[in-house]
Amino acid sequence: MSVPTKTLIVDDEANHRFMIRTHLEDEPCYEVYEAENGQEALDVLAQQSIDIILLDMKMAVMDGLTFLAQARKQGYMTPVVIITAYSTVRNAVEAMKLGAVDVLSKPIDMDELLALLGRILSNTDQAEPSAECSTKYSFPGVYSEDGLGKVLDLLEMVAPTDASVLILGESGTGKELVARSIHENSPRSQGPFQAVNCAALSENLVESELFGHEKGAFTGAAATKKGRFEVADGGTLFLDEVGELTAGAQSKLLRALQERLIERVGSTRSLAVDVRIIAATNRDLYDMVQQGSFREDLYFRLNVFPVELPPLRERPSEIPLLAKHFVKSSAKRFNKVVSGCSDGFLHKLCNYRFPGNVRELENLVERAIILCRGEVLEEQHLPQLQENSSGESKGSSEASSAPQSGSIREQQRRLIEEALEKAGGNKSQAARALGIARRTLHYKIKEYGLE
Structure with missing residues (x-):
């Protein structure tokens, strides 16, 4: 090694x-x-x-x-x-x-x-082979080219810079995973990565957590403590749910961004820090600015490079990929022999809107793993899930709307064969007709023995 x-x-x-x-x-x-x-x-x-x-x-x-x-x-x-x-x-x-x-x-x-x-x-888990992987930008998650893969070009451009990034998206869409990915692909990758959930900090402790405090600064401050800014010096500070910061913390955060200086609670001495800020929120910060609950100047400082993560219901092709990934990791963690998912299991997942996004999907798979007594997850291992209002699946070709005959895999193979035949064997043209990446088509051709 x-x-x-x-x-x-x-x-x-x-x-x-x-x-x-x-x-x-x-x-x-x-x-x-x-x-x-x-x-x-x-x-x-x-x-x-x-x-x-x-x-x-x-x-x-x-x-x-x-x-x-x-x-x-x-x-x-x-x-x-x-x-x-x-x-x-x-x-x-x-x-x-x-x-x-x-x-x-x-x-x-x-x-x-x-x-x-x-x-x-x-045996460290790697991304599924059907996930699209950039050769330049390393992303540790499981995704498809027409799902989360759409934002990877943006991440690849911003990662090498020192620009502040604001990640927008619903809870459970993978904002912290993206923040860590930006850090790991940046010149600061050898420095520390500090993640702070601003929503979990009480109003009395948020400034101490971010900027540190001196001994005796308040009741219970028995010793001097470094804040997250100091600990993250030379690296990246990820502020999750940044919209929950108090007015006082917003003011101090703005100064830290503008002047690269902080002051511990109870101190008058300024400390220089070199920290890149990546912030995330599931709230509309611009609307909060209009309402006066979030500083406009801080908003523009954080929103240098916005990245919006689509919810899982808008990334349907990733549902089968993520489900299989979670089956693999959860089965190992729970010491179960489960090795895969049935077509019915995937079809039911792909018909669901996932208000809790990827986090909810992982929870559903873990629950199913616990309930499963065999080697394959079946539809009955899932709770009652409300289907999309259209009643149609929005999954990928691997778990799309229920086929009229044959298994989903058979239907997929047939579609690929037909597309290749119509394209005269031209893989690029067939991939465009199918609406998938050329690399994905190559993988499927190999998987189904169509070479």
Whole structure:
């Protein structure tokens, strides 16, 4: 492995950290970091792009489950292996729900751990082969060319710059995933990425969270604390639900953007920061400006490069791709043997409007995985879903309106064969007639053996 795997050991037992570290560093492919509690681990994640985490369950300061919940809430999807002497079924299930890939009991068998790490790193989920991938711009999600892929050209243009980006879209459309993608494709990719959910911060704490505070600045401020701007220095700060910021926080944010200076709460000293801002909201900020609830000057500072993410109901071709992706990841997480979806399952999903977008789709697949006793998800594993008002599916060719005869795959193959025949074998012309990308057509031709 040419690039070392950055591994974070989180354990309040120094001897146990030392033992694991010693064994890992004997291998040529691991770069090891340590933290003695969950809070320290979050600080490490803010500074380093960690590839895998070895996490103790029981710690005095922020235990393993609390850390895992906080890490997921902040958008860190790093694979986690729970290592504990207090493993219970309940804790293991909770850890798996939060995304832990496995649970090992102390004392650790290092051969077993190394084998597990090898499997995790070699099986890291990649985008489905039918997803359209840019050779220049790396996007970690699953998408189609006529869905989310339409905005990738915009992201590819803005990522190398330092311009502020405002991501617009309904809840659950993948705004934070896009923000992280911009960061990872920017010159700041080696710097920290900090995500803040502005809607989750109380009015009393929002300024302290963003800009930090001095010791004694307010009741409970027992020590000086760096804010997210300082922690993100040299990197990217993602402000989710930026429309929820208070008037005072908006004013300070504007100054930070204009002058690249911040002041901790309780301090009169200005600190220089070098941070790129990516903001997101599901609200109409322009309308809020007209109503006087959002600063116009801040709006124009944030809205340098707007990117609007379409809701899932306007990206129907991605529903089968995302469903299959979530089946793969959820089955692995829940230790189930489910390997695919029936045509009826996909048809029912493609007839649904998804008010909760991608997040709701993932939840539905997880629920179905739990209910499924076989290897394929069937229609009965889904709850009652209200169909589109038209009563017609708006899915991709793989899961479009119900065919009159034969399976969906048979119908799709027949359509491709007919398009190729009409185009005289010209793949570009056939792809245009089908309304799909040429790369997608190439993949389908190979899949159905039509070469």
